[in-house]
Amino acid sequence: MLQLDLDKAVQAVLKKGAKIVAVQIPEGLKERALEIAKGIEEKTGAVVFTFVDPCYGSCSLSDHEAKRVGASLLLHFGHSPFLSKTEVETVYLPLGYKLVKGGLAMLAEGIAKKVGKGKKIALCSTVQYLGHLKSFGELLEKRGLKVFVGRGKGVSKGQVLGCNYSSVKSIEGKVEAVVFLGDGLFHVLGISFSSSKPVFTANPLSLEVGELKNERDLFLRKRYAVIARAMDAKSFGILLSSKKGQLREKLALKLKREIEGKGRKAFIFVSDFVKPEYLTGVKVDALVSTACPRIAFDDSSSFKQPLLSPSELSMVFGEKRLENYKIDEFL
Numbered sequence: 001m002l003q004l005d006l007d008k009a010v011q012a013v014l015k016k017g018a019k020i021v022a023v024q025i026p027e028g029l030k031e032r033a034l035e036i037a038k039g040i041e042e043k044t045g046a047v048v049f050t051f052v053d054p055c056y057g058s059c060s061l062s063d064h065e066a067k068r069v070g071a072s073l074l075l076h077f078g079h080s081p082f083l084s085k086t087e088v089e090t091v092y093l094p095l096g097y098k099l100v101k102g103g104l105a106m107l108a109e110g111i112a113k114k115v116g117k118g119k120k121i122a123l124c125s126t127v128q129y130l131g132h133l134k135s136f137g138e139l140l141e142k143r144g145l146k147v148f149v150g151r152g153k154g155v156s157k158g159q160v161l162g163c164n165y166s167s168v169k170s171i172e173g174k175v176e177a178v179v180f181l182g183d184g185l186f187h188v189l190g191i192s193f194s195s196s197k198p199v200f201t202a203n204p205l206s207l208e209v210g211e212l213k214n215e216r217d218l219f220l221r222k223r224y225a226v227i228a229r230a231m232d233a234k235s236f237g238i239l240l241s242s243k244k245g246q247l248r249e250k251l252a253l254k255l256k257r258e259i260e261g262k263g264r265k266a267f268i269f270v271s272d273f274v275k276p277e278y279l280t281g282v283k284v285d286a287l288v289s290t291a292c293p294r295i296a297f298d299d300s301s302s303f304k305q306p307l308l309s310p311s312e313l314s315m316v317f318g319e320k321r322l323e324n325y326k327i328d329e330f331l
């Protein structure tokens with residue numbers, strides 16, 4: 001369960017003397033939206049405006065909307081800072097998971113066995129488990145591994161985002177393997193395309209350890225099928241998200257020029273969220289998303305047309321070798 005610490009939020013509101021506070025919460029915390037609003041309102045006297053648009057990262061920061069509703073403070077729960085400038089003072093309140101007692105030691109034991117004693121590893125995690133990274137690293141060192149934690153660009157030490165693996169890349173040359181503390185497949189796959197080293201996972205929720213192997217090949221096969229479907233496309237829709245942290249208008253223009261340079265048609269479509277239903281009636285043969293990389297990977301099958309990432313588009317036009325496949329990053 002995500003650990004919610006309302007004290008920091010309350011202190012931030014009191015310090016600011018805010019009368020109207022905008023609150024942004026991730027999907028996994030919506031069931032506690034009333035608890036958050038009530039807790040802040042009762043302790044500060046401020047009125048809370050809870051934004052319920054889906055929010056999967058601080059790239060979806062609603063600072064502009066917060067300003068429009070008259071809020072003098074935005075509390076963004078669940079994610080770490082992403083943008084350097086905001087229209088309203090913003091306090092980020094990342095949330096971490098409370099882990100099962102003894103769980104980290106169990107995972108460390110499993111990883112040490114799988115990776116092998118004496119090996120040098122890069123340790124990384126997502127924001128939800130970053131608070132446990134130091135102690136997990138110490139447990140791994142006690143079991144004979146040499147642990148490195150990289151400093152990336154625009155992220156906390158050891159942190160990875162689905163669009164930023166720079167913390168792993170920063171120590172790529174020093175290590176023999178990468179260990180990811182976290183859950184889900186998306187980030188682990190991303191790491192495997194950013195690093196040439198074997199990738200191991202330590203899942204603090206299921207308490208399982210593993211090595212990424214077949215999943216990578218399966219993923220590549222699926223993506224190659226999508227790329228192949230787009231090869232004969234005569235027209236492309238380039239999807240541009242207007243979210244501040246995902247807005248890549250220069251890239252959209254560059255892709256349009258590239259596509260047109262190959263004698264095909266290209267049109268740019270803008271929306272806040274990128275959703276298949278927004279494209280109903282739009283008759284293009286293939287799509288390229290410049291927004292969150294997760295869209296092309298997780299939601300691709302819900303689009304009628306083949307949905308590519310920008311680097312996959314370059315595979316449509318030239319580079320076909322799957323061993324050179326990469327995930328687009330926002331750096």
Ligand code: SF4
Nearest residue numbers: 056057059162163292
């Ligand atoms: S991976 Fe997607 S949701 Fe996460 S920070 Fe990057 S753009 Fe935002």
